[in-house]
Structure formats: C-alpha cells, structure tokens
Amino acid sequence: MDIIANKKKWFTVSAVIMLVGLLFALINGVNYGIDFTGGSLIEIELRRTITPEEARLITDDFDAGANIKFLGDEKTIVQIRSIEDFDSDQRLEIFNLFRDKYDLEETDFLRADKFGPAIGSEIRNRAFLAIIISSIGMLIYITFRFEIYYGIAAIVALFHDVAILLAVYSILGIPINSPFVAAILTILGYSINDTIVVFDRVRENMRSIKKYNYAEVANKSISQTITRSINTSLTTLLTIVALYIIGVEQIREFALPLIAGILSGTYSSIFIASPVWVMLKERKRRKIGYNPNVGTK
Incomplete structure (x- = not known):
C-alpha cells in the first residue's frame, strides 16, 4: 500500500x-466532570456492599450524571461526586435517604464537601x-x-x-x-x-x-x-x-x-x-x- x-x-x-x-x-458543550467544574462530594459508610445501580436509585433524583465510587477495603463506603452545587439541606437529604434505606447511624455520614469552579x-x-x-x-x-x-x-x-x-x-x-x-x-x-x-x-x-x-x-x-x-x-x-x-x-x-x-x-x-x-x-x-x-x- x-x-x-x-x-x-x-x-x-x-x-x-x-x-x-x-x-x-x-x-x-464540553462535558467537563466535577474535577474540572467544581461541585459536591459526599461519602457515606453503608456497612455493606451495594451496586452502583442501587446507589443511583437515590442519587438520580438529584443528579442523574453523578459519579458513583466505592471506597475502603471492603468497598462499603459510597462516594458521590456531582457537578451540581448541593447546599447543606440537599446533602443532608441525600444522606437521610441512604440512612432510611440501609438503617445507618448519624456517624456514617463521613464527608460532605463542595468546591467551586476556581x-x-x-x-x-x-x-x-x-x-x-x-x-x-x-x-x-x-x-x-x-x-x-x-x-x-x-x-x-x-x-x-x-x-x-x-x-x-x-x-x-x-x-x-x-x-x-x-x-x-x-x-x-x-x-x-x-x-x-x-x-x-x-x-x-x-x-x-x-x-x-x-x-x-x-x-x-x-x-x-x-x-x-x-x-x-x-x-x-x-x-x-x-x-x-x-x-x-x-x-x-x-x-x-x-x-x-x-x-x-x-x-x-x-x-x-x-x-x-x-x-x-x-x-x-x-x-x-x-x-x-x-x-x-
């Protein structure tokens, strides 16, 4: 050739x-993720393993494009990263939905941060x-x-x-x-x-x-x-x-x-x-x- x-x-x-x-x-538009646009990050200890699809049954009501990861040695910590700028009430509402579904304690709400586009x-x-x-x-x-x-x-x-x-x-x-x-x-x-x-x-x-x-x-x-x-x-x-x-x-x-x-x-x-x-x-x-x-x- x-x-x-x-x-x-x-x-x-x-x-x-x-x-x-x-x-x-x-x-x-270019679909920049949270690492480039800023947004919200939530980590919850579930004390059990679940699938990303199960987590999305809750998170999709707030952001269908949220990134779901599982952390820890046994992958029991769900990390939710969203480009949406959740306020404190929304972050708490997300945790409450997980708490009610998986019978969690208040101490299982490990982290809730948000960072700006800067x-x-x-x-x-x-x-x-x-x-x-x-x-x-x-x-x-x-x-x-x-x-x-x-x-x-x-x-x-x-x-x-x-x-x-x-x-x-x-x-x-x-x-x-x-x-x-x-x-x-x-x-x-x-x-x-x-x-x-x-x-x-x-x-x-x-x-x-x-x-x-x-x-x-x-x-x-x-x-x-x-x-x-x-x-x-x-x-x-x-x-x-x-x-x-x-x-x-x-x-x-x-x-x-x-x-x-x-x-x-x-x-x-x-x-x-x-x-x-x-x-x-x-x-x-x-x-x-x-x-x-x-x-x-």
Whole structure:
C-alpha cells in the first residue's frame, strides 16, 4: 500500500472525526466532570456492599450524571461526586435517604464537601500544562535523537491523538475527569513509542534508498513496521478491553480513553506522522531548489 500517496485520505478521515467532535462540542458543550467544574462530594459508610445501580436509585433524583465510587477495603463506603452545587439541606437529604434505606447511624455520614469552579479551573490548567510540557520534552528528545523534522511530525501526531480523543468524548458525551488526563499522558507515551519505531526504520532506510526519495523511504519503513505496530496494539487492546468489560466503574473511566487513544495512536503513527515528515522534508527540498532529476540521466 502506498501510504504517502494516499495521505489526503488519511488526513480527511481524521479531519472528519475532529469536525464532528467540534460540532457536538459547539452544540452540546464540553462535558467537563466535577474535577474540572467544581461541585459536591459526599461519602457515606453503608456497612455493606451495594451496586452502583442501587446507589443511583437515590442519587438520580438529584443528579442523574453523578459519579458513583466505592471506597475502603471492603468497598462499603459510597462516594458521590456531582457537578451540581448541593447546599447543606440537599446533602443532608441525600444522606437521610441512604440512612432510611440501609438503617445507618448519624456517624456514617463521613464527608460532605463542595468546591467551586476556581479549583476545577486550576486542575484543568495544570492538566493542559502537563500535556504541553510532556510534548515539549518529547520534541526536544526526538530532535536530539533524530532531527527537528522527525520531532515536528511526531508532535503533530500526538496532538492528532489528543484531538481525536477529545472528539470521541464530545460525540459520546462522556464526562472529562482526572482519569482522562492520566490516560492522555499514558497515550502520548504509547503513541510516541510507535512513531519512534517507524522513524528509526526511516533513518536506517535513508542510508540504502535514494536520499531524496522521501516517499519511498517512508512507505518502505511503514511496510516493515506495520505488522509489529498492529500486533502490539491488538495485544494491548485485548487487555484493556477485558479490564473495561469486567472492571469496576473507576477502572472503566481510565480504560475507555485508553482504548480510543491506542486506536488513534496506532493510526497516527502509521498514517499521520510519516506523511507529515515527508511533507516537511519535501518542502525543505523545494525551498533549497533541489531537483532530483538533475544528474540522473
């Protein structure tokens, strides 16, 4: 397959997903979770284990989108996190409903906090800063290890992965919380590893193939590494999908962005990074006025 010759097709697929995600974001807004917007947090000791569905029979009357987690060694503490700004009467009413249903004591009301959007905004800003710093660090490393054009292409692929993941979350309306940020950083590392494998082969092939035939070099390098990239991603996906299917809600929050990110990262390392590298190198060649046909007849 001539990956480079069909680069417009690959770019179009990504652009369509991003545009659809942007459209959903403009219409419905970005669904930031409590970690980014602020809200209310309640913790109640139930002295027994229940399912999230049982807890939602109570919490859905106050916030159908509330996040339910279970804490403690035996998972008997229910933690309710909501973007709604519950006042003290509402928090007490929620506890009273749990108390009446599960015969609890007043001391089982462990925690009731609320924090404003200022704290959520700080978390969001720090998350974006972490992504930017990690990207800059990767750019410096790849530039030192290879050259600046490899680094730029790799960073373009990384931002592609972040944009695709944000688009998926926007389309599906999934709340963006702190596990999303942790997953993003994990995906960036995973994606850059796949990209470096391809670029390392590109660098090796540059020695054996006509120096300025960048498209041929990229296509050959991709064909030599694509099986490895796909097999590695499939192996990883099998594990993460299993975690998503059988895991608790907290695990699913982390596993879902990983699934989307690994798919996007594999795609970008094959269909985005290398074509961008070829475009940059050919642009440089045209800029210095090199004509590959001169002296070849």
